[in-house]
Amino acid sequence: MEEDGQLRSVLFLMTYLLMKRRRDINDANNQRRNEIQRRIRHRQYFFQRQRRMIMMMLAGGIRSNARIRTRPWTTTPSTDWWERVVMTEFQPSDWLDKFRMSKETFFYLCEKLRPRLARQDTSFRLALPVEKRVAVALWRLASNIEYRTISTLFGVGKSTVCRCVRDMCHAIVALLSSIYLRPPCEQELEDSAQLFLLNLGFPHCVAAIATLHTAIITPSNNASDYINPAGWLSVMSQVAVNGQGQFWDVCASFPGGTDPADILQNSSLWATGAEGRLSPAKPPIFMGKPLKYVLLGDTCYPLQSWLLKAYPEERGRRGSHTSLTKQQQLFNQRLTSALRVPQEALLRLRARWQCLSKRNDCGLDVVPTMILACCILHNVCESHGDAFMAEWQEEVAAAESPHPIHKPVLSNSVDESHAEEVRQLFCDYFEQLNA
Template sequence: MDSEEKLRSLMFTVTYLLMKRRRDLTAAEARRRAEAQQRVRQRHYFLQRQKRMLMMLIAQSTRSVNVARTRAWTNIESTDWWERVVMTEFQPSDWLEHFRMSRETFFILCGKLKQRLTRQDTCLRPALPLEKRVAVALWRLASNVEYRTISSLFGVGRSTVCKCVREVCHAIAVMLRPLYLRTPSQQELEDAARLFSTRWGFPHCVGVLGSLHVPIIAPTGNADSYWNSRGWLSVVTQGVVDGLGQFWDVCAGFPGGTEHASILQSSTLWTMGCEGSLSPTDPPPRNFMGRPLGYLMLGDAGYPLQSWLLKGYPESEGLTPGQRAFNRRLERARSVVDDAFIRLRARWQCLLKRNDCHMDVVPTMILACCILHNVCEVHGDIFVEEWLDAVRKEDNPQPADEAPASCDSPAGEEVRALYCEYFLQQDNHQIQQEHLI
């Protein structure tokens, strides 16, 4: 009996301990689940708070006079922000501010890119609409904000934002370059020369050549060649604009340490100029100061003097009146390319602020921005002067190169001397007219 009693007592003790252990494990599991759920709720709360704050910032940046509408934006989920806000409530000023173009130009752009960018739905997920893909890319080009910010705003993944930027920029370069950025025909060159003569007072000129350095992050390899003369990392873009400030030749993607003259000599523009492709053949070139003279372009001190590419005389006290007159007229005409680059960077701030994209994307992005600049100018989209404030606050001053005099052509010096005589005659004639009055 004593042994049976002891056995029952032992079994009761073991059973009690097992039940207590089970209760302890169950309670611990419940606590872990509660803590995990609390962490999920907190994470969800902070994520929603971040989204609300982002929407509030975007709403405040727009110039809507309707306060109720602005407050409503802060409560809209990012997944349908595009459909419910942009497509239905954005005002003309909102389109200009965030996409740098009017609504009408935006849909013209989408129509021209439709053939290359349209995607079909799959069994796994619906395809991103064409308009939304273009909008994502334009937002990035216009603001240069991080991919994760655009991802939260449009309700798409960061990898999708990166893919949209790549594909849209490439599509713009392939589809729109033949329409908006191409070498002028003979008739267009004649029109350009007429415009430069009447508006800028420089006859026989069809374009102004300039260079733009775009700040970048350090590339993975051969970073030394990307340091420019001002001491910051960049890639160089060479561009030619007409008298209206629209690009008709762009060569982008050279390391920042490359001399401007070397970029020119490795481009097709150099071949065109040296082979005389800029000058008309039928009819032959018109006379200028008693000799036939073809079309030419203007550049700065970083380019070599050629018969088809003129630059100013180095400033010194020994310049003749004709040379000073030439420098004044050339700088006045050259301002068109400086203004074009300023407007380009003010409109598309991915070229103004440090671009953190991979180096295989940056040249295409620069080319796409130049094409979009022409698209906006051709379609008459408003340029908001306040955009220039960002350019005025730029931290990275543009480098200035100077080609050695040994690179200058004697034929170019002869042409430049003709212009000195021409401008001096004009100045003397103007002085005589003022005296007669």
């Protein structure tokens, strides 16, 4: 019995050793196989990297040596459309039509944005020049066409087009706001007041405020808040426009269903006007009294000593209007005429940058920055004297949705106590003028 037990132990030990040996051999084979596969993958990676570098070098040589002219730019391959056609064959009308600005303004913009948009070349790809990045973004803002179309046109990826638009909009807001979208100085206030008086016959006014609605895709959260009074989804912005038709203040990114009076009271413009900072330290004289400059607004805004609006015309039971005095009617006529300034400025803005007139497919994190960037670009083009083409305005009028009309503020609880006295001074002025 003892011998059988010893034999059984020996057999068990031998079986265990054989199984362990086989397992060790299998593990060694697996490690050897994994090592071979790893080396093959590394070799393939380096071969592909070397091939890409050679192709980049060849492509660079082809671009630098190509001098053959082909058919007009509309049928030129996208690989050299920008370098050869736009930079050498575009006429002044082409720059204005496609980029919404003159060639001189385009390169001025590139130089201003270069500190934020310049990129370094890498081992795998050449960085896009600043000029091409700006051109891609301007094409998107001006036309609002798909990223895919712009990608094919400029020979870049769709993600690159998206990145160019985001980067340029942020760069414009960061670098150009302090130059083209800032509070006016005393001389600018005086000049704007002169323009309102000479062109529109409204004295002592430096700016007018209005609202801009930009159509958007359905947001993921609180979509009902973005339905404006016209029934479509939008983001609403508040703008202040001076006598030259340029923007002095822009407050963007509010849901389309927000009351304009709430936007005004929560904006920096409200504090600026209430504190009298839209007028010189020594108020100018109007109708024999020192009076700070005023702004003009629609009936949806509250009446303030620095913000005037028209006298309300409420309908009676039978649909007739409540009677206004001749003074009040004349005041309403002059104010309505002066409010054409912000309306025309917004029309030119939407016509020049059609991403604001058509439905904007960008996310809500991008749209406010895009609106600010377009307002700044509008000021850049206007201050540089770039032409405005009438056909842009016709395109917008044909494609836009009906503009929302906001309800007037009928309650006097939000009006300033002595604001009616200021409005009466203007009524007296217009009555004396017509006497």
